[in-house]
Amino acid sequence: MALHFELVTPTKLVRSENVHMVVVPGSEGDFGVLEGHAPVMSTVRDGAIEIYATPGSQPERIEVRGGFAEVGENGLTVLAEHVEG
Numbered sequence: 650m651a652l653h654f655e656l657v658t659p660t661k662l663v664r665s666e667n668v669h670m671v672v673v674p675g676s677e678g679d680f681g682v683l684e685g686h687a688p689v690m691s692t693v694r695d696g697a698i699e700i701y702a703t704p705g706s707q708p709e710r711i712e713v714r715g716g717f718a719e720v721g722e723n724g725l726t727v728l729a730e731h732v733e734g
Contacts, residue, residue: 652668653667670704671727675694695715697713698711713727
């Protein structure tokens with residue numbers, strides 16, 4: 650099973666893909682999201698989102714500044730105030 654992940658800013662859709670796992674820099678600490686994760690909403694602190702394409706793969710890191718993360722039945726959506734790169 651794959652997790653649907655979207656990374657968006659106020660001006661554009663940065664990523665939209667199915668992945669194995671994403672680690673989000675939440676304001677209360679980093680948290681990992683896999684397919685079937687319970688619904689949750691969190692603020693995002695400045696840091697790196699780690700995207701694992703497959704089990705055991707090396708993560709791709711994307712630096713973000715601020716925003717919100719929401720896990721729902723459609724997967725994980727991160728609305729970042731700013732994405733580096």
